[in-house]
Amino acid sequence: MTATIPPTKTIAARAVQASKIYGTGDTAVHALDAIDVEFPSAEYTAIMGPSGSGKSTLLHCVAGLDSLTSGHVYLGDIDLSTLSDKDLTRVRRDRVGFVFQTFNLIPTLTAIENITLPIALAGSKPDQAWLDRIVDTVRLRDRLSHRPSELSGGQQQRVAVARALVTRPEIIFADEPTGNLDSRASAEILGFMQRAVQEFGQTIVMVTHDPISASYANRVVFLADGRIVDELRDPSADAVLGKMRKLGGE
C-alpha cells in the first residue's frame, strides 16, 4: 500500500522504491522493502510499527544518516543518494533538524550553546528574534547558561527541540523523542512540536511506538516487515492503538 497525500501540498521529503538490505543470500534481512512514502510540508507525521518493522531505518535513511541499498531519497529536490559525505553533512546542518531519544546534547556546552550549535558549526550568527521566539516557546529562558548535567530530562529534550528548530530546517526528524520521559514531560515536548507545526509551518517526522505520542501527529504511517501497511489521518490514541493491535505489535 502506498501512502497518499492531497495534491495541493508541497513535499518536504520522499522515499522512492527505498530498500535497505542487511546481509546477503539466505540470511538477508529486508529492513526496508521498496518503500514509497512522502512527507508533505508543514505536516506532523508519525511512523509507527512493531520492533524490527524498519521504522528507525526509514527515519535514518530519509534523514541522510544512513544509505539505501537501492532506491532514492529526496529532501526537497535533492537526491541524497548522490551526495558526498561533505554535502550530506551540510544538508544535515542547514536543512534538517534532529531530536534523539537520549544523548541529545553536548555535555560541555551550555543550553544556549547547544541550541545554536548547528548555526555555530556553519560559522554564522543566529537570527536573534527567531532564537528568542524559540527559547520562549520551549520556556528555557532561565536555563540558558546551564550545562546538560544541570537540567532535567524534560528540559534536556526541550533544548534538543529548540536546537532542531533553530535553523528553520525544511524537516525535523525525531526518533522516540519522549521515550525516556515521564508522561508530563512527554506531553510538554509533544505539545511544543505540535505548536511548531501549527505556528511556524514546521515539517516533522517522528518515530514512536507510543499511541498517545502518535495522536499528536496529523498523520500516522504504519510499518511492518519493511513495508508500509496502513495509514491514519488526524488520529486519536484509541484509533492508533486499534491499528497497532491489528498489526500484532505492542
Place this chain on the structure above:
Amino acid sequence: MWKVTFKGLAGHKLRFLLTGLAVILGVSFISGTLVLTATIQKTFDDLFADINRGTDAAVRAHEVFSDFGGAQRPNIPASLLAIVRQTPTVEAEVGNIQAFAQVVDKHGKPIGGNGPPTFGLGWDPNPKLNPFHLVVGDPPRADDQIVLDKHTADTGNFHVGDEVTVLTSRAPRKYKLVGIARFGTVDSLAGASITLFTPREMQRVANVKNQFSQISVVAKPGVSQTQVASDIARTLAAHGKSQYEVITGKALTKETQNTVHKALGFITTALLVFAFVALIVGMFIIYNTFSIVVAQRMREMALLRAIGATQRQVLGSVIGESVVVGLLASAIGVAAGVGLSIGLKGLMNALGFGIPGNGVVLRPIAVIVGLLVGSIVTIVSATIPARQAARVPPIAAMRAVALERPINRVRRVGIGGAIVALGIALLLSGLFGGRGLLFVGVGALLALVGVFVLSPLFARALARVIGGPLTRFRGIVGSLSRENAARNPRRTATTGAAVMIAVSLVGFITIFAASANASIGSAIDQQLKTDYIVTVKGSGGNPGLSGISPELAKRIAALPEVQSSTPIRFGEVAVAGSHTFVLAADPKEIAQMYDFGAVTGSITDLTPNGIAVSTRKASSKHLKLGDLVPVKYVKTGVVPLRVQFIYKNNGLVGDYMISLANYERNFAQQLDFQIFAKLKPGVSAAQGRKAIEPVVARYPNAQLKDNAQYKADQKSQVNQVLILVYVLLFLAVIIAFIGIVNTMTLSIYERTREIGLLRAVGASRRQVRSMVRWEATIIALFGTVLGLLMALFFAWAVVRALHDQGFTKFSAAPIRLVIIVVVTALATLLWASLPARRAAKLDVLRAIDQD
C-alpha cells in the same frame, strides 16, 4: 580471572600498543646503551690484550694523580734503559715517549683533533714490543721520515713517498712518508691519529732530552712476567732507583682496560640517565592509560564483583594486564635496543670513532636489566589504577553514573605541596649547600612530581586560559576543544605531566645554555681587551693533548704591529691537595689585555714563584696575599707558591694563574692553548689582521679571530653541547607525545556518542578533526607552560649557584622559549591528526545508535 585479563588485552590491541610503545622506547634506550658499551669495551679489551701481548714488564714513574684519561706520571730518564738491561732475565728493552703531533692534509687542513687524540710515538725497532705492523713501506730510519697509521693515511689520501706536514710543539715540519702501519689488528686505535717518528726525532718533537714515558721489556724465554718484573725491581734498587714502578705486562693490560672501562662507565651513566628520564615520562603515560581504561571499564569491574569476584581478583586482573604488557614490551624493547646499538656502532664508525670488529656483544645483563626495568616500571605505574578498579562497589554495575571520583582538594594540596617543598629543599641544598648532583636531580624530580600531584587542581582553569584564544578564532570548534581539554582535569594533568617533564628538561638546558652564552659574552665584552686571539682548530678543549707550537706566539710577538701578546697555556695541577686546572700567561703582557677585577695586588706582581688566585678560591681555601700554597705538578712534584694576586673575574681565566716561566719549569709538554694579541695604537684592525694572518697561516691547526669571532666561537661550542643534550632528550619528548595521542585515542573512544551527535547536527569531518587536534594541542601546551615555568625556576637556581664560577648572567632566552611553545603546538597539531582522523571516520549512525 586470567581469562578475563587476556580477553581484555586482546580486545584492545591498539591502546596496549600505545602503552607498550613508551616502554619499548625506554627499554630499547637502556638495552641499546648497555649493548653498545659492552661492545666497545670488548673491542678495547681485545685490542689492548693484543697490543701488549709481547710486553712482559714495564718500568715507569709512579702515578702523581689521575684524571679522566687515566693516571698522570712524570717521564723517566733514558739512563734507566741501561740499568734495566743489566737484569739477567731481560731479553729486550725499549723506551718510548708520547707527545702531541698532528698531520696536515694536502689541502692544508689538520686531520683529526675533534675528539680522538692526535699524537706521535717513536718507532720501536723490536717487533715484539711494537704494537704497529707495517702494511706497506719501511720503518722510519732517518729523522725526516715518518710512518702513519692506516686510518690517518687513508683520511689524508697519503701514499708512501708523499711529503707530509706534521704539527708538533716545534715549528711545523715536512716529513717523508716511508711506511703505513696498522695498530694491532685494526687501521686505527679508536680513531686516534698517530705519527711514528724515529726515537731521536720523537725526543725532539716532544721537547724533551733523553726521557721516556715508559720502558717496555721482553723477558728471556721461560721466565715468567712476575719473575722478570721482580728481577728488574731488584736491579733498579741496587742502583738506587727504587722510586720507579715496575709492573707486569698483564697488569699493564688490565690497567689500560680499566681506564677504558672507567671512561665508558661515565658514558654509560650519562646515557642511562637520559634513558631513565624517558622511562619516567613513560610511567606517566602508562599510569594514565591504565587509569582511563579502568575508568571506562568500571561497569565491567563492578559486574565481576557483583557475580562474586573478590577485590583481590579484580586487582590481580589489572596487575596481570600490566605484567603481560610490561614483559612483552620489554622483550620487544630489548630486541630493538640490540638493533639500535648496531646502528649506533655504524654511526660512530662513520663519524671516525673507529670501533673495529663485527657484530655486537650481548651480555645477559643487558637483557635482564631491560626486562626487569621495563616490567617494573609498567607494573608500578598500573598499581594505583588497579587499586581503584578493585575498590569499585558491585552496585556500580547497576548504576549508569559517571564513575569519575571527585578530587579531594585538601588532601591533594597537602600531599602535592609537601612533595614540592621537599623537592625544592633538596634541590637548593644540592646547589647551595654543596650536597651535589644527586640531590639536585632527585630534588628536581620531586618538584616535578609534586606539581603533577597539584596540577589537577588548576588543570581546568589553566586549560581554559590556554584555549581562550581558540574560541575567538576557531569559533564553536575552538570552544568544544577547550571544554574537552578542561572537562577531565585529572586526565589533562597526567597527560600534561609527561610533556611537562620533557619540556622542563629541554627548557632548562636551553635557558642554561643561553645564560652561559650571555655570561661568556659579557665577560668577553667587558674583560677582554685584546684585538686578536689565536685559537686551536677543532674542539681545542683538550689541554695538554693538543695545542699550538709556542713558535707561533714568538713570531706574533715579534711583529711590529703588535703592542703586547702572550701565549695562554693550560695544565693540570693539585692546589693544596685538590685536583684542578691552572692557566699560564706572561703577567706583564696579559695585564694589558685582561681586566682581572683586581681585589688585592696586581697581576704584574706575579713572579715565577707565585700564583694568582680568584676571590672564590681565596675565600673557600682561606688564602690571603703572601700565603704559601703547595702546588703539585706531574713533572716536578710539590712546589710551594706564594699567593701574589687575588682577582674577581674568573669567567675566562679560571681560578688559578701562574706565570709562563713557572709553566715552562713545571710542565713536560709546552703547547699553547691560545694566544692573546693587542695592536699598537694607530694600527687599524685590518692592518693588524694583514700582518698576523700570514704568520698564523703557517700553523694549520691555529686560527686567527677577533673578539667578535671569538665570542661567536665560544657560543657555538656551548650550542654544540646544547644540541647533543637535545638529541638525548628527544626520546623523552617523543614518549610524551605518544602519551597525548594515547589519551586522545581513549577519549575519542569514550566520546563516540558525542562525536556522532556532532556529526548528525552538522559538524563536518574537518571540524571533528580540528576539534580533536586543538584539544590535543591545549593539553600539550598545558604541559609545556608548566614545564617552562619549572625550567625557568631550575635554571635560575642553577645559574645562581654557579654565579661564582663565572655564570654572572641569567638569560631566560624568551625567543627560544616561544619557539619551544610554537614547535610544541605545531608538532601536536600534526601528530594529533592520527586520533583526529579516527574520530572523523566514526560511523555517524553507529555512534548515535542506542546500545
